[in-house]
Amino acid sequence: MRSLWAKATDDSGNVINTEEAVRAHLVGKDLAPYCHHRLSATEVTGKDGGPIETITAITPEMTVKEAADAYAATLNARD
Incomplete structure (x- = not known):
């Protein structure tokens, strides 16, 4: 994902390649559940x-x- 984002942006962080930026976004979206914990609801009862x-x-x-x-x-x- 980071290598795709590096190809999609210039040194200032401006997007210069929209196709690579979209690919980086899609890869990041798919990998997020493996890198970040999900918030979940817990019901507390007596x-x-x-x-x-x-x-x-x-x-x-x-x-x-x-x-x-x-x-x-x-x-x-x-x-």
């Missing part, structure tokens, strides 16, 4: 495909120990 359960266990009034214990309890609740 248990058995239901809604996600949210747990608010930590509040600003808690001490660090209370917050840590509350967080640890939420981890254990998932098991």
